[in-house]
Amino acid sequence: MSEVTLVVNGRKVKRNVEDRTLLVHFLRDELDLTGTHVGCDTTQCGACVVHMDGKAVKSCTVLAAQADGSEVVTIEAANAGYDELHPMQKAFKEYHGLQCGFCTPGMIMAGIDMVRRYGPGNLDEATVRQNLEGNICRCTGYHNIVKAILAASDEMAKSDTRLNEAAE
Numbered sequence: 001m002s003e004v005t006l007v008v009n010g011r012k013v014k015r016n017v018e019d020r021t022l023l024v025h026f027l028r029d030e031l032d033l034t035g036t037h038v039g040c041d042t043t044q045c046g047a048c049v050v051h052m053d054g055k056a057v058k059s060c061t062v063l064a065a066q067a068d069g070s071e072v073v074t075i076e077a078a079n080a081g082y083d084e085l086h087p088m089q090k091a092f093k094e095y096h097g098l099q100c101g102f103c104t105p106g107m108i109m110a111g112i113d114m115v116r117r118y119g120p121g122n123l124d125e126a127t128v129r130q131n132l133e134g135n136i137c138r139c140t141g142y143h144n145i146v147k148a149i150l151a152a153s154d155e156m157a158k159s160d161t162r163l164n165e166a167a168e
Contacts, residue, residue: 002065008033009077017064023057024048026064027074035075035105039136046135049106049113050074056113058134075105078112087155088112088148097148099139110135111149120157123150 005014008031015030022041027033027050039047041060048059051073079086088111091097098104114123114131128146137145 002068004064004068006067006069007071009072009074010080015064019063019065021064022060023050023052023062023064023067023072024059026067027059027072030064033074033076037102037105039102039106043134044136045103046106046110046132047103049109049135051109051113054116056110073109075109078108086112087159088115088152091148091152091155092145095144095148095151097140097145103135103137103139107132107135107137107145111145111152114149115153115156118153120153123153125150 001016002019003014004017004026005012007013008027013031015026017026017030024036024038027036028038036050036059037047038060039045043058043061046058049056050059051057052062052067053070079089084090085093086108088108092104092108097107110132114128118127125146128149129142132142132145
């Protein structure tokens with residue numbers, strides 16, 4: 001057993017966990033944050049993407065003990081700092097970027113990370129498709145997911161001053 005202390009969605013948490021516990025299971029089973037989905041446990045599908053220390057990671061490939069001392073943001077807190085939904089969440093709704101919804105949390109977290117890495121307004125269709133290679137959707141065919149991420153990037157460029165400052 002290891003003692004793990006993390007900041008998850010802005011809240012400090014401390015738990016004793018088995019050394020083999022994956023971050024995805026820690027989030028779901030210990031913290032009841034079930035928006036992060038378990039799709040494969042083999043890093044193939046991307047349904048478990050969260051942000052750890054500001055970077056998108058597949059939480060099925062990280063041990064909870066490895067994340068000790070880290071800051072983790074899950075889909076449950078993606079809209080922190082916004083009045084309603086995060087612009088990426090709104091875009092997925094408006095552009096029909098989801099069907100069954102199983103991959104959606106991971107896609108949204110990956111999309112937010114893309115905008116942060118490339119900067120507002122610097123994404124194009126080819127870049128989005130390339131960056132989504134590690135995220136599997138069995139329903140949509142990706143076309144509307146790509147549209148949603150591009151639309152959200154434009155909206156985030158207008159509304160998120162933190163992104164605008166980071167790009168300068």
